[in-house]
Amino acid sequence: MEKSKKIEDKILEVLKNEILSISQLSKKLNVKRYILAGYLEALREQGKVDVFKVGKAKVYVAKEK
Numbered sequence: 840m841e842k843s844k845k846i847e848d849k850i851l852e853v854l855k856n857e858i859l860s861i862s863q864l865s866k867k868l869n870v871k872r873y874i875l876a877g878y879l880e881a882l883r884e885q886g887k888v889d890v891f892k893v894g895k896a897k898v899y900v901a902k903e904k
Contacts, residue, residue: 853903
């Protein structure tokens, strides 16, 4: 539980400053894409990130509090 909270915090910290795709975020955080996709979907459902379609890619950005 604690480790997943740290990963979520890192994801949100990066996405506050940049708009990134799963691949870009995966490289930046050194986390597998399929694992990161699960975290991003959970954060989206919690209302902490927004998802936008750009061409074929989905990009993610943290919502302002």
